[in-house]
Amino acid sequence: MIRLEALSRHFDGHAAVEDVSLEISGGTLQVLIGPSGCGKSTLLRLINRLIAPTTGRVLLDGVDTATLAPEALRRRIGYVIQGTGLFPHLTVAENIAVVPRLLGWPKAARRQRVEALMELVRLEPALATRYPAALSGGQQQRVGIARALAADPALLLMDEPFSALDPVTRRQLQAALLDIQQRVRKTIVFVTHDMEEAVRLGDRIALMQDGRLVQNGPPDALLRHPVNAFAAAFVGEERALMRLARHSVADFMRTEPPFPLAAPAVSANLPARQALSRLLDGQPVLLVTGPSGEAVGQIALQDFAQE
Amino acid sequence: MPRNARYNPLALVASAMALPALWLPTFVARPSRVLPIGELVGLWQAPLAPAGWALAVLWALIAVAALLPTARGRAPLLGLLTAVLTGLLTAGVGWGSLRLQGDDPMIRIGLAGGGWLMLASCGLVWLAVRAEAGRWLWLPALAGLLAWVSVPYGGLGMVAEYRISPESYHDALLQHLRLVAAALPLTLALGLPLGIAAYRWQAAEAPVLAVAGFLQTLPSVALYGLLLPLLSLQGKTWTLSGLGAACVLIPLAVWLLYRFGPVGRWLAVALAVSGTLALLPLLGVALHNLLEYARPWQDTLHWHQPLAEHGLRGLGVAPAVTVLTLYGLLPVVVQTHLGLRAVPAAAREAARGMGMRPMEVFRLVELPLALPYLVEGLRGSLLLLVGLASLAVLVNGGGLGYYLMRGVEQAVLDMVLLGAVSVAALALAVDALLRGLVQWLTPEGVRP
Numbered sequence: 001m002i003r004l005e006a007l008s009r010h011f012d013g014h015a016a017v018e019d020v021s022l023e024i025s026g027g028t029l030q031v032l033i034g035p036s037g038c039g040k041s042t043l044l045r046l047i048n049r050l051i052a053p054t055t056g057r058v059l060l061d062g063v064d065t066a067t068l069a070p071e072a073l074r075r076r077i078g079y080v081i082q083g084t085g086l087f088p089h090l091t092v093a094e095n096i097a098v099v100p101r102l103l104g105w106p107k108a109a110r111r112q113r114v115e116a117l118m119e120l121v122r123l124e125p126a127l128a129t130r131y132p133a134a135l136s137g138g139q140q141q142r143v144g145i146a147r148a149l150a151a152d153p154a155l156l157l158m159d160e161p162f163s164a165l166d167p168v169t170r171r172q173l174q175a176a177l178l179d180i181q182q183r184v185r186k187t188i189v190f191v192t193h194d195m196e197e198a199v200r201l202g203d204r205i206a207l208m209q210d211g212r213l214v215q216n217g218p219p220d221a222l223l224r225h226p227v228n229a230f231a232a233a234f235v236g237e238e239r240a241l242m243r244l245a246r247h248s249v250a251d252f253m254r255t256e257p258p259f260p261l262a263a264p265a266v267s268a269n270l271p272a273r274q275a276l277s278r279l280l281d282g283q284p285v286l287l288v289t290g291p292s293g294e295a296v297g298q299i300a301l302q303d304f305a306q307e
Numbered sequence: 308m309p310r311n312a313r314y315n316p317l318a319l320v321a322s323a324m325a326l327p328a329l330w331l332p333t334f335v336a337r338p339s340r341v342l343p344i345g346e347l348v349g350l351w352q353a354p355l356a357p358a359g360w361a362l363a364v365l366w367a368l369i370a371v372a373a374l375l376p377t378a379r380g381r382a383p384l385l386g387l388l389t390a391v392l393t394g395l396l397t398a399g400v401g402w403g404s405l406r407l408q409g410d411d412p413m414i415r416i417g418l419a420g421g422g423w424l425m426l427a428s429c430g431l432v433w434l435a436v437r438a439e440a441g442r443w444l445w446l447p448a449l450a451g452l453l454a455w456v457s458v459p460y461g462g463l464g465m466v467a468e469y470r471i472s473p474e475s476y477h478d479a480l481l482q483h484l485r486l487v488a489a490a491l492p493l494t495l496a497l498g499l500p501l502g503i504a505a506y507r508w509q510a511a512e513a514p515v516l517a518v519a520g521f522l523q524t525l526p527s528v529a530l531y532g533l534l535l536p537l538l539s540l541q542g543k544t545w546t547l548s549g550l551g552a553a554c555v556l557i558p559l560a561v562w563l564l565y566r567f568g569p570v571g572r573w574l575a576v577a578l579a580v581s582g583t584l585a586l587l588p589l590l591g592v593a594l595h596n597l598l599e600y601a602r603p604w605q606d607t608l609h610w611h612q613p614l615a616e617h618g619l620r621g622l623g624v625a626p627a628v629t630v631l632t633l634y635g636l637l638p639v640v641v642q643t644h645l646g647l648r649a650v651p652a653a654a655r656e657a658a659r660g661m662g663m664r665p666m667e668v669f670r671l672v673e674l675p676l677a678l679p680y681l682v683e684g685l686r687g688s689l690l691l692l693v694g695l696a697s698l699a700v701l702v703n704g705g706g707l708g709y710y711l712m713r714g715v716e717q718a719v720l721d722m723v724l725l726g727a728v729s730v731a732a733l734a735l736a737v738d739a740l741l742r743g744l745v746q747w748l749t750p751e752g753v754r755p
Contacts, residue, residue, distance in 0.1 A: 050660055074662030085657030089675050089750030098671075099661050131752030147661075157660075 001026050002047065002155065002187065007056035008211075009042055016042040018211040019056075024204075026154070029181060029188045031202035033195065035234070039211040040191045044157050047189065048077045060155070075099055078148030078156040078186070083164050084140045086132040092118075092143050093128040099151045117146040120180060138169040142176065149184070156188045163192065174200055195235060199223065200245045207231055219246060244272040244304075252304055253288045253297035260298050263287045268296055275299055317435035318373035318385060325366045325428035329359065331421030336407050337464070340415055340719055347419055354406045358399050362425070365392050369432060382436070386443030389432045394450035396429055397458070404462030415464035415721055464721035465728065468710075475709075480729065482705035486624070486696045487689070489594035490631035493587065494688055498636045499681070502643025512644075519640040522633045527695060530630050531702050538588055538629070539621030541614060548610045550589065557582040591628030592618045627704030631692050638687030646680025647673055679749040686741035693734045697726070707733075 002024045009017040017039040024030045032040040045051045047058055049070040058065045065073055086095050096117055097110040105113070118125060121142040132140055141161055148156055162170045174197060181188065192198055198205050199219045206216040215227045223239045226232040236242070250268040252275075265287045266275055275286060279301050288297040329350055337345030350359035369388050375381045404416035418426070436443055460466045469476050498519075505515040557578060564575035593603035596618065604617050619625045650673050658668045700708035710726025713719075 048660060050656075071662045071664050074660060076662075079657065079660035081653060081657055081660065083653045085651070085653035085660075087654050087658070087672060088651065088752045090752065102662060102667065133752055 001061060002189075003059040004043075004047070005057045005059065007043070007046055007058065008054050009039075009046055009051060010054045015211045017046065017053075020208075020211075020213045022206060022213060022216060024187060024189065026187050027185045029190060029201055029203045031198040031205045032189065032191045032208060033193065033198045033205055033234075034208035034214075036193060038208040040193075040208050041159055042211075043208070044159055044189060044191050047155075048074045048079060048157055050074075075103060075151060076153050076155070078150075078153045080141075080144045080148045080156070080158040080161045082160040084132070084144040086140055086143055086147070088132055091129050091131055092123070092135070095132065095143055096147045096150055098147060103151055113150060114146075117149055120149070120183065121146045122176065136169075137165050138173055141165065141173055145177070145180065149180075149186075154187060156186045158188060158190045160191055160193070162197065163194065170197070177201060196242060196245055199242050207234060209234075219243070241273070244276060247272040249275045249286075249288055249299055250297075253299045254303060255297040259295040260285050260287055261295060263298070265289045265293075265295075266299075272304075276301075276304060313376070315373040315381065315385065315435050315439055317438055318369055318432055321428045321431035321435060322366050322370035322373070324431065325362075325425060328421045328424035328428060329363055329366075331424060332419040333422040333425070334403060334407055335417050335419040337415045337417065337720075339413050340464075340468075340721065341717070343718060343720065345415075345417075348407060349421065355403055358395070358403065361395060362392075365395065366428075373435070382440035382443055385432075385439055386436050386446045389429075389436050390446040390450035392429055392432065393447040394454040396426065397451050397454035400463065401454075401458035401460045404464075405459060406462070408462040412467075415467060416462050417464045417721060417724070465725045468719070468721040468725045476725070479705060479707050479709050483693075483696050483699075483707045483730075483733070485595055485598045486627055486631060486699050486704060486706055487692045488598055489591055489624075489628045490635060490692055490696075491689060492594065493590060493628070493632040494635035494639055494692070495685070497583070497587075497632065498639030498684070498688070499643055501636070502640045502684075503647065505640065505644045506647040515640060516644065519637045523637045527630055527634065527698050528701065530633070531626055531698075534588075534626045534629060535621040535702070537621075538619065538625050541585070541588065542619040542621065542625070543613050543615055545614045545619075546611050547608070547614065547617070550586070550614070553582070554586070587632060588625040588629045589614060589617075589619055591632060592625050595624045595628055622703045624704055626702045627696075627699035627706075631695055631699070634695055635688040635692050638691065639681075639684040642680045642684025642687065643677070646677030646684075649680065650676045675750055676753065679745050682741060682745045682748055686738065686745065689737050689741065690734055693737055694730065697730055 002022075004020055004022040007017055007020045008015060020039075020043060022030075032043060034040050042051060046053050047065075049058075049065060060073075087098070090098070093111075093114045096114045097105075100110045100113060114128065115125065118128060123139060123142050123146070127135065127139065132143065135143065144161065148158075162173050165173065178201065190198075190201060192201075202219055204217060205219050205222050207214045207222065209230055215222055215231050220243060222231070223235055223243050226235050226239075248269045249266055249272055252272055253268065263285045264278075264283060266278070266289070268288050268290055278286060279299070285298055285300040287295055288299055290296040332347035332349050333355065334348040335345045336348060337343070348355065350356070350362065365388060369385070369392070372381060372384045372388055375384065400418070400422070407416050408414050433444065433447060436447065461470070501515050501519070504511045506512070561575045561579045561582070564571040564578065567574075597603045609616050654672055654676070655668060658672045663671065696706045697708035697711055699706045700712050707726045707729050710722050710729075714722030714724075714726060
């Protein structure tokens, strides 16, 4: 668990982060979002002390991080940045094993860990001996994530990790991150400026403006009840559509029989947006099927309007 | 040259260059050592004619081979032809000069325009083979070596000049190498920290690069003139014990000054720089003597006698090594600075974010990525030093420059040639060696 207490950071009199207090409970994926220059990256770097706070404190499991040596602290926190920051002169395996090496793990343990992590982020074992330049952007960022998880830190900081990738690769990596999070349950602080990404990934979203925290809560709360005009404007006119990013067909379908067995079938865990798209294409109704293909419900346009 | 190019342009240019060389005079036979003019001998004249035919055929074959498609074995064929050419030329220079000299040892044989052009064309074909497939270079290298060891070169004027006194040539060569070897560690010891400082501290960047660049623009003769009174004074007035005391007191003063605000910091930097500069000539002399006498001082150690007793004078090794050290700085400083700047910012940020200490960032990330640049700086600096050490003779520092200066003074062309060819050969050898080292040290992941 992390607690930020009245954190401020000033650069030459200008406040990059001003009086931010935030509590992130263990296993949560906390998104920090806001327009560029709002202080979200600075806030992230205050957590692992790449930047020292002007005032305020950061508590990690109740321990004030100012009392720890910054390097020792950072070795306990995973860190993923935009454009990966992989070391070009080291192979994939050596890149992943950097922190274990700094921590003095024996060679056999490092190799085992690298194998396990490459499996976790779904990288082929054959890539272990390749250099970063030989990988695609998506593969590189998978290595970046594996590297950050190498010493099994409880906390993972991610600074716009996917924003340099093309949309298709970005969606794949978002799915990969959710999959990894399901399996290893880390506390993740994720910085982005992309609202759709935030809604898709975040358990909680903290919106920032001019160094201050504007609103923090679950995505639905932010989308439905923005606290002020800025929040409403940032969430945007499409906020109703955006909520669909988190939902699947199962969340909207009607389960009362009779089912329209003649209508085209969709799976219950299809993203709600895709079902909506097909309905808007002119399908009056869709049959919803379960894991083994049996009919479990139906969905039509008016079902999205309820709730 | 792109792989599988339709023809080898370098080899074609070389053949074209060799064409006039077939008709221009190849050798010149001067009746004595000091006479500048002599009889010109061409390839088609009496003793050389067979070699002339052979060369003409060889060059024609090379031109044809250059036009062959790669798949038809262009690379090995060019390698083979170049080997024959190299062997023929290497042996031909020796045999030809011996035949022309006849039995009059006073006659001096030298290469004339055509001869030099032919050698240059041969060098170009080597480059052509390297561009085609570097692995075939061993063939011409072997041929050249075989011809070199099996043919006598006594007829060549340059060799005759060497034979007048092989001892003094060896002395000059060794002294040349000693000067370079004494200056190089000092250049690195100054240049690397300066390059790192120029990268680390914004305030240091402009002045450091400017000073290193300015040192290069100073004519070395002017620098020698400037140093002469200074070093002479230092040699007469300073003693080893005094210098030892300074070595303790100056760092102490620097350390103290550094703690007194911005002004103190500037004073500290100024003191550190001048202290280092004052120590430089003595270190140079010590390193040189270490190489010559296997100990850093020439005779007995005198604590309380002037440094001049230990060889620190206005003329001699002290100014020679000092000037070389200062001239060698620029490539090292610039390449160190460049290499560190070439490290991707994201890699450095990630290294810090993963919990590397500053020294670990340097050792594990910055140094390996900058290493090829550093060796490139070492190469540039070493080449400069090998060339510039020829000027040490101006301040009585010795070296191969002796042959250049004496040769010009006495108007003995062969003597100048002996010095010039030796320096050029040294530079080429150093260059080839360090290019290989750069290749080898470039991390695999960042190789082009």
